[in-house]
Amino acid sequence: MHQYPPYDIVVHNGSILTLDRTLEVFENGLLCIQDGRVERIETRTPTQPLPEARQIIDARGGIIMPGLVNTHTHAPMSLFRGLADDLPLMTWLNDYIFKAEARWLNPEAVYTATRLSCAEMLLSGTTTCCDGYFFEDSVAQAVEESGMRAILGQGIIDFPAPGVAEPEKNVAEALRFIRNWQGKTSLISPGLFCHSPYACSEKTLREARRVADETDTLFQIHVAETQSEVKQIQAKHGLSPVQYLDSLGILNSRTLAVHAIWVDEKDMGIMAGRNVGVSVTTESEMKLASGVAPVPGFLEKGVSLGLGTDGCASNNNLDMFQEMDFLAKLHKVNSLDPTILDARQVLMLATRGGAKAIGLADQIGSLEVGKKADLIIIDTHKPHLTPLYDPSSHLVYAASGGDVRDVIVDGRVVVRDRTVLTMKVEDVIEEMERLARQIALIASSGVKT
Numbered sequence: 001m002h003q004y005p006p007y008d009i010v011v012h013n014g015s016i017l018t019l020d021r022t023l024e025v026f027e028n029g030l031l032c033i034q035d036g037r038v039e040r041i042e043t044r045t046p047t048q049p050l051p052e053a054r055q056i057i058d059a060r061g062g063i064i065m066p067g068l069v070n071t072h073t074h075a076p077m078s079l080f081r082g083l084a085d086d087l088p089l090m091t092w093l094n095d096y097i098f099k100a101e102a103r104w105l106n107p108e109a110v111y112t113a114t115r116l117s118c119a120e121m122l123l124s125g126t127t128t129c130c131d132g133y134f135f136e137d138s139v140a141q142a143v144e145e146s147g148m149r150a151i152l153g154q155g156i157i158d159f160p161a162p163g164v165a166e167p168e169k170n171v172a173e174a175l176r177f178i179r180n181w182q183g184k185t186s187l188i189s190p191g192l193f194c195h196s197p198y199a200c201s202e203k204t205l206r207e208a209r210r211v212a213d214e215t216d217t218l219f220q221i222h223v224a225e226t227q228s229e230v231k232q233i234q235a236k237h238g239l240s241p242v243q244y245l246d247s248l249g250i251l252n253s254r255t256l257a258v259h260a261i262w263v264d265e266k267d268m269g270i271m272a273g274r275n276v277g278v279s280v281t282t283e284s285e286m287k288l289a290s291g292v293a294p295v296p297g298f299l300e301k302g303v304s305l306g307l308g309t310d311g312c313a314s315n316n317n318l319d320m321f322q323e324m325d326f327l328a329k330l331h332k333v334n335s336l337d338p339t340i341l342d343a344r345q346v347l348m349l350a351t352r353g354g355a356k357a358i359g360l361a362d363q364i365g366s367l368e369v370g371k372k373a374d375l376i377i378i379d380t381h382k383p384h385l386t387p388l389y390d391p392s393s394h395l396v397y398a399a400s401g402g403d404v405r406d407v408i409v410d411g412r413v414v415v416r417d418r419t420v421l422t423m424k425v426e427d428v429i430e431e432m433e434r435l436a437r438q439i440a441l442i443a444s445s446g447v448k449t
Contacts, residue, residue: 005034005052006051006052006053006054007032007033007034007039007040007051007052007053007054008033008034008035008053008054008055008411009032009033009053009054009055009056009057009373009408009411009413010030010031010032010033010050010051010053010055010056010057011029011030011031011032011033011057011059011064011375011377011408012028012029012030012031012044012050012056012057012058012059013028013044013058013059013060013061014028014029014059014060014061014062014063014064014377015027015028015029015061015062015063015064015391016029016031016041016064016065016367017063017064017065017066017347017367017391017392018041018066018366018367018368019065019066019347019348019351019352019365019366019367020352020366020367020368021366023344025391026041026042026043027043028043028044029041029042029043029044029059029064030042030043030044030048030050030051031064031367031375032051032053033373033408033411034411035411036186036372036373036410036411036412037370037371037372037373037411038367038368038369038370038371038372038373039369040369041367041368041369055413057377057406057413059377059406060379060381061380061381062377062378062379062380062381062405063377063378063380063391063394063395064367064375064376064377064378065351065367065375065376065378065395066127066351066352066364066365066366066367066374066375066376067125067126067127067128067351067364067374067375067376067407067408067409068124068125068126068127068128068320068321068350068351068354068376069126069127069128069129069130069306069307069350069351069354069355069358069360069364069365070121070126070128070129070130070307070308070309070318070320070354071129071130071256071277071279071306071307071308071354071357071358072130072132072220072256072258072279072281072308072309072310073117073121073129073130073131073132073308073309073310073311073318074131074132074133074310074311074313075113075114075117075118075129075131075133075139075142075143075311076105076109076110076113076114076117076133076134076135076138076139076311077113077117077133077311077312077313077314078113078114078116078117078120078311078312078318078432079104079105079109079110079112079113079432079435079436079439080097080100080311080312080313080439081312081313081316082316083096083100083313083439084096084097084100084313085287085316087288088288088289089225089226089288089290090226090228092288092314097313100439101134101161101162102160102162104435104438104439105134105135105162105163106135106162107135107137107138107163108138109435110133110134110135110138110139110142111138111139111141111142112142112428112431112432112435113432113435114138114139114142114143115142115145115146115423115428116428116429116432117312117318118142118143118146118148118423119146119420119423119425119428120317120318120319121148121318122146122147122148122407122409122414122415122420122422123401123402123404123407123415123418123420124318124319124320124321124400124401124402124404125320125321125376125378125401125404125407126148126318126320127148127149127364127374127375127376127407127408127409128148128149128150128151128354128355128358128360128364128374129143129148129149129150129151130150130151130153130218130220130256130279130308130358131143131150131151131152131153132152132153132154132155132192132193132220133153133155133193134154134155134161134162134163134164135162135163136152136153136154136155136177136190137177137180137181139152140152140177140181140188140190143187143188144185144187144188145422145423146414146420146422146423147187147409147410147412147414147421147422148187148409148414149187149188149364149372149374149409149410150187150188150189151189151190151191151218151358151359151360152181152188152189152190152191153174153190153191153192153193153218153220154173154174154177154178154190154191154192154193155174155193155195156170156171156174156192156193156194156195156200156204156208157170157194157195157199157200158170158199158200158201158204159199170204171192171204171207171208171211174192174208174211175211175215177190177192178190178191178192178211178215178217179215182215182217186410187409187410189217189218189360190217191212191217191218191219191220192208192211192212192217192218192219192220193220193221194208194219194220194221195221195222196221196222196223196225196229197221197223197229197233197241197244197245198229198232198233200221202248205245205248205250206248206249206250209248209249209250212254213252213254216254217254218254218255218256218358218359219250219254219255219256220255220256220258221245221250221255221256221257221258222258222259223241223242223245223257223258223259223260224240224241224242224257224259224260224261224262224263224267225258225259225261225262225285225290226261226262226290226291227262227291229241229262230262240263240264240266240267241262242257242260242263242267242270242271243266243267243270246270246274251270251271251274251276252274252275252276253274253275253276253277253359254359255274255276255277256276256277256278256279256357256358257271257276257277257278257279258278258279258281258308259279259280259281259285259290259293260278260280260293260298261285261290261291261292261293261294262291263294265297268294268297268298268301268303269301271298271301271303272298272301272302272303275304276303276304277303277304277305277306277356277357277358277359278293278298278303278304278305278306278357279305279306279307279308279354279357279358280293280295280305280306280307280308280327281307281308281309281310281315281323282307282323282326282327282330283309283310283315283322283323283326284309284310284311284314284315285310286326286330287314287315287316288314292330292331292334295327295331295341296331296335296340296341299345304353304356304357305349305353305357306349306350306353306354306355306356306357306358307320307323307324307327307346307349307350307353307354308323308354309323319400319401320350320401321395321396321399321400321401321403322400322401323350324346324347324349324350324395324396325396325397327341327346327349328341328342328343328346328396328397343390343392343393343395343396343397344392346396347392347395347396351365351366352365352366353365372410372411373408373409373410373411374408374409374410375407375408376404376406376407376408377404377405377406377407378395378399378403378404378405379403379404379405380394380403382403384398385398385399385403404418405417405418
């Protein structure tokens with residue numbers, strides 16, 4: 001009999017949802033991890049002894065599944081959670097958020113806020129995020145220390161921004177960030193984030209695209225988020241935001257278009273033809289009353305689609321389980337069709353679909369031999385998850401981030417029994433509360449921050 005070497009980690013005694021192309025499920029599953037990758041997946045027979053391993057994790061009858069992929073975050077914005085709610089997008093941005101960022105953002109605050117967001121994401125089962133913000137070096141430091149996987153984009157915008165006082169240097173700063181982090185760690189993939197086609201000039205967009213192409217990194221951008229944006233771009237360029245970006249050569253397979261709510265058939269056809277990835281952030285879009293992205297239309301055209309939470313200032317949490325639930329139900333009521341976006345489809349969007357949208361499908365998003373060992377264990381022994389007939393249904397319609405028990409990223413246990421092992425979360429909370437007291441003091445004066 002072939003003798004397997006000692007594995008780094010063996011996970012057993014749970015239902016393994018691979019979410020691979022065949023959607024194979026292994027009851028009483030056994031999953032072995034070696035050197036950061038999945039080495040073996042199978043159903044364990046009652047008499048089969050456990051393989052030798054340095055660490056053995058008993059799933060205790062729970063669900064073993066790929067880690068969730070959050071395709072759009074602004075991790076440091078946990079600093080502004082609940083600061084300005086119930087406002088239209090442009091009022092929220094111009095009168096509150098941009099001002100708060102200008103006043104309160106610095107490398108230290110960004111680092112602390114990102115640590116808090118990483119803790120929140122890990123504890124709710126997100127193993128990979130795609131982020132875009134300012135002071136992204138501090139974001140990268142915090143993410144790396146947390147043990148998460150991430151694509152991180154240095155923010156680009158054509159007015160003085162935190163860390164980039166001279167707008168003409170915004171693309172150069174993004175290039176510096178990319179060069180600083182590219183190849184530094186397997187967990188961090190640097191890139192850039194152009195805020196939007198209305199906040200970045202044609203010159204800036206073209207320069208940023210050139211840098212992204214030359215460095216083979218992801219180009220992220222908010223696109224067609226509101227009706228007013230569409231009208232503004234149409235009035236200025238005679239094209240929709242998607243058509244305008246395409247005319248500049250911005251759209252290709254290394255582009256992530258965020259929101260993409262107000263798009264028509266022609267826009268969707270362009271995005272499909274250019275292999276553009278799309279991130280939909282349903283809760284944020286609902287809260288800001290931005291609109292409903294045409295998710296069924298994107299899927300019909302074969303667009304690579306993933307789910308995101310957006311930042312905590314507009315959501316106001318980073319729970320991808322809640323994001324799945326809202327996405328499925330919103331489209332059912334919007335179409336008056338309960339069969340639209342079934343649970344299995346939505347679960348795929350939060351895992352393998354998201355990985356494809358951000359260019360990581362060959363590494364993560366499903367549990368397959370040879371792929372990165374990014375996985376989570378769901379504790380199903382709870383009243384709201386009993387009885388269990390269909391795991392996909394439970395994960396989308398009944399579970400929450402609080403049901404995640406263990407998290408493994410890159411073959412490393414980063415959450416065990418709902419405890420983050422890579423940081424002292426209480427210390428992070430204490431520091432965030434200190435920062436929040438300063439912000440609240442100014443806000444209480446009655447002056448917009």
